[in-house]
Amino acid sequence: MRRLILCAALAALALPASAQVLTNMSCSSTEATAHVQWPSADNPIWEFDIIRPGQTGVGATPNGTGLEIRNVYYRGRKVFSRANTPVLNVEYDAGGCGCYRDWSDSQVNFVAGNPVPGQSCLALPDAGTVSSTCDTGTGGTPGSFSGVSFEDYGTELVATSHMSAGWYRYLMKWHFYDDGRIWPEYSFAANSATCTERAHRHHVYWRFDFDLEGTPTNDVVTERVGETVTQTFTAEAGRTWENATSGVYWSVRDSDANVGYNIVPSSADLLLPVDNFSKVDALVLRYRATELTDAGGGCAINTSQNNAESLTDQDVVFWYRAGALHTGGNPFECDIVGPTLNPVGYNTVQTEAPPMAAAGIEIASAVPNPFTPATTVRFRVAEAQTVRVELYDALGRQVATLFDGHAQADRYETVRVDGTGLPSGTYVVRVTGERVQGTTRITLQR
């Protein structure tokens, strides 16, 4: 009942109507659930096919590949032929519940209004109204929609799906920004069970099959720190970001057109270093049509496809891992992970990441805002430093500490604001670093 009241309140905000265009819709096709053009069909900034999780557990990918996108174009220029999450697993502490290879083709309900008539797996809810297990913070599975929802924030299109595998609840989103950035977001949650109340680690592995510009065999992958190329991959390799302050990221570029993407870990991705189970943070592989997922055979990712094949004049595939530690104390904790993919060389709005303000800090507006009951604030600092993020009410009283730790240079930090138990009203999120500070306002609306 409470959930229904919240939805009604949000609907009353009269957010702008969704502008994205869906065609070729089919809730049974394994090739495309819909063709998406955003914000319009006339001059789309983003254009792609999307496949709902429930249709991805076929053929070479029997465990499914989550919310999959194919034939992705940014302003008419190809980025991916396919991007998805073929490997998903969980490992418990010794004496716990062992390990599991999870599946990614079992959709579970979430809250998303405005279903597309005649297409029960597609919805176009108002921006900010989607809600899932991750927003309840108490386990349970709210809502009655299952499939793919699209929220149009004006400068950002967000595609969302929610999945289950046994006790686990997995929230998967693709954020497409009008400046060419992509944020593949993933969250790990659960329902209550004996095992999930024991310490465990979740891992998701994205497979980015880049297909930049006209010739797919021109893609070059490099490892970088700042502006310095520290390695150019001429053969297949497994890599890690080394340590939380290393500054390592990767870049995939077309050598002729010199366009591409930097794949930059978020700070949340850096919290759980690689171990014997998770194996790699990144894998650079030669494209092979028979390798749409890993070699399988156990809970852990099987990296045997990394056998040092030459990448020279080959189509390359970039795998990226993010993980989260769940402690027994909070099995419902919904960590938000995922790298930022920054466009390079497209000469439209930007070349690298968006320009940093002279103050040395960028605080993105909260999404959603106003919010009920939770929202997300992202920030980025120009220089690495210790940062605290605190929440203040309208009277200037500190309500919560949202973040206290090391912020890396030029990497987005994701801070979740949970308004559960707080009164409606305006709050201030204050970011205070050793050398920078800034604020943003958010409004909790019940």
Ligand SMILES: [Cu+2]
């Ligand atoms: Cu968990």
